[in-house]
Amino acid sequence: SSGALVTAEMVDDVARKHFPPCMRNLYDRLKKDHHLKHFGRLQLGLFLKGIGLPLDEAVVFWRRMFGATMSDDKFNKEYKYNIRHSYGQEGKRTNYPPKSCQQILTQNQPGTQDSHGCPFRHFSPDNLINFLSSTYPSIDKSSNEMRDILDSVKSTHYHVACTRVFEITHGIKKGDGIGENNEPVTHPNKWVDRSRELEKE
Ligand code: SF4
Incomplete structure (x- = not known):
């Protein structure tokens, strides 16, 4: 990776200019539906980690994308753990690489x-x-x-x-x-x- 930091704020711009088709599709669907199923979140989430989105920005990003359709309580209980997990901060603490x-x-x-x-x-x-x-x-x-x-x-x-x-x-x-x-x-x-x-x- 280029090593540059990507913030939650920057993702939209990077997506339009630099995402490959698989990730553009996931991102556009997430933006439209405020929702992605498990393997979609995993594929996009690990990819975003790979382009330089740090854990704290990933939490901001997903919270924002899910939007008002989800309560903070639900987000914290059901999604935050999985985001932290994919960054190796929970469970077995495996730092999963982005998928090829x-x-x-x-x-x-x-x-x-x-x-x-x-x-x-x-x-x-x-x-x-x-x-x-x-x-x-x-x-x-x-x-x-x-x-x-x-x-x-x-x-x-x-x-x-x-x-x-x-x-x-x-x-x-x-x-x-x-x-x-x-x-x-x-x-x-x-x-x-x-x-x-x-x-x-
Ligand atoms: Fe392209 Fe690979 Fe993504 Fe398929 S999985 S759209 S080949 S980058």
Whole structure:
């Protein structure tokens, strides 16, 4: 990670500029519904820890996102412990790392009520097209780029599809990937790190 500190206040801006599709989906759903199911909170929460959101800011962030629909009492009793737990401050005190693409693709397959997982792997083609075109204005529904992405998904090359979205949304050419050696996306946190680096260049 880039080592920079992210506050609860900053998350929205970082999300719009630097979140990969899986995390944009979770964040946007949380913002809209003031709610995420367990594996969604876990996937997004560990990712946020990885981008530099410290524990005290994570508590502020989740409290704010749940909003007035939840009492302080319920938040403190049912959610605060889990946030502290994922930062290694409760229970076995394991400092859980953020999930890699491989883990997100293969573990805990999402049901219909869930928002976790990888959009390339877990969305229907129609949902994927709607999600990508509404989230990223530079990816038009009927563009060649969209066709490219759907072709990669069809052949189960989800990393390739995700890398293509990174390239298009960062104005870099096809095949450049997200690293110095043109790597594909293999970890959501690497997407963020590279995206922040490119912003500075
Ligand atoms: Fe997220 Fe990885 Fe899927 Fe991209 S390929 S959306 S980073 S899980």
